[in-house]
Amino acid sequence: MSRKFQGRTLYIRYSNTRLWKTSALYLAAFLIILYGAIFLWPVVPAKPNIPESSSFKVKINPKSGLSAIAVQLSEQGLTTNALSLHIAARVLFVGSKLKPGTYLLPYRASLGNILLQIARGDRVRESLAIIPGMTIWQLRSLIDNHPALIHQTKGMGPKDLLQALGLSYPGDEGLFYPDTYIFDPDDSDISIYRRASQAMQKQLTAVWEQKEATSPLKTPYDLLILASIVEKETGRSSDRSLVAAVFVNRLKINMPLQTDPTVIYGIGPKFDGNLRKADLRRDSPYNTYMRKGLPPTPISMPSKESLHAVMHPANSEAIYFVARGDGSSHFSKTLKEHENAVDQFQRKRNVSTKLTSQ
Structure with missing residues (x-):
């Protein structure tokens, strides 16, 4: 090979190497700038006299694409746009992972941190607990006064509530399964009632399938009513099946249930905590001292344990x-x-x- 040709070859190799190095430097610079734009530049505008510990709440609607999310974030005070959101989401590989919900963001959060938080689903959640033995009056008050719910059922009567839930029962007592329900802020209260009623129907159906031939109960609603009484009469969980056995035995011999909680329920929310002899002598559909059989509706929200106890009472006389x-x-x-x-x-x-x- 001639020196001229060899020199030219070396020059080309040197040029290519230099070009690759230059390209690598440009790429590194671009990535640094991109990283800075995504992770260092705050997209939540700072306001005067706002402490650093403050947070910023944003809500992402269900089934929102990147463009819709960009609009929602912008409307809620984030200084971003669809193009920057698209670029950042693709760089971070989270474009299809963004989850709806309400998010609490650090006040000067970067776009990258915001997107990663939304992709993780690290959102604000609220909770509401239905306690076993709670009455419908207590539950309605609890839900009506929960600040994170949209109140669509407030002031709605029992019949209207049952109609909204697609249920057909004599009343709305006892129909909502005791549990802790997690939900997003600004969820509707009807969704809590619906989830709780569906959970109770599921439990009721499962337990009723275990019914024994000797049981005096005729319908799943009878099971719900008696379980609600057992719930209110049980002071210790180990006694639950024995309490159930007493009431089942009474039903079998057509003996009045004679239980104070049903009389108290018949008095209603105005009950002052003092059950008097006059109350026991006052006839009502819930006075099980004066009337045989089950009362017309449950008297509380029974637990799964009370449902099982009624279906499988202790072997007791x-x-x-x-x-x-x-x-x-x-x-x-x-x-x-x-x-x-x-x-x-x-x-x-x-x-x-x-x-x-x-």
Whole structure:
């Protein structure tokens, strides 16, 4: 090879190497600038007198594409646009991973951090707990006063609520499954009722399928009613199946259930905490001292455990029980044994109360 040709070849190689180095430098510079634009430049405008610990709330609507998300963010105060959002989302490979919801962002958050947070679904969630034994009045008040819900059912009567949920029952009591429900801010209250009622229907159906031939209950609604009574009468979970057995045994021999919680429920929200003899003598559909069989509706929201206890009561012949005063109950087969137990535990309780008050 001639020196001239060899020199020319070396020059071409040198030029290519130099070109690659130059391109690499430009690419590195571009990536640094892009990184800075995505992760260092804040897209939430700073405002005067705002502490650094403050946060900024934005909401992404369901089924929103990148362009729609860009508009939503811009309308809520973020200084961004569709082009920068598209570029950043593609660079970070999160374009198809952005999740709807309400997000709490650091006040001077970068576009990159915002997109990664939305892609993780790290959003604000709210919760509402339906407690076993809660009545419909308590539940309606709880939901009506929850600040994170949109209140579509406030002031709605029981029939209208049932119609909105597609349910056909004598009332709305007992139909909502006790659980903690997680939801996004600004969700509608009807969605909580719907989820809770569907959960209760699922539990009720599953438990009713286990019904034994000897059970005196005729419908799943009967199961719901009796379970709601067991829920209110159980002071200790270990007694639940025994309490259920007492009421099942009474139904089998057509004996009145004679349970205070049904009478209290019949009095309604105005009950002052003091059940009087006059209340027990006042006839109502919920007075199980004066009327045999089940009351017309449940009296609370029963737990899964109470549903199971009613469907699988303890193997017991007891038809009476009395509270011992420590959360548990004493169960009796005969009236004489029951009267002795009442005398024993009520006397002990009265003496203890008198000594405490002295």
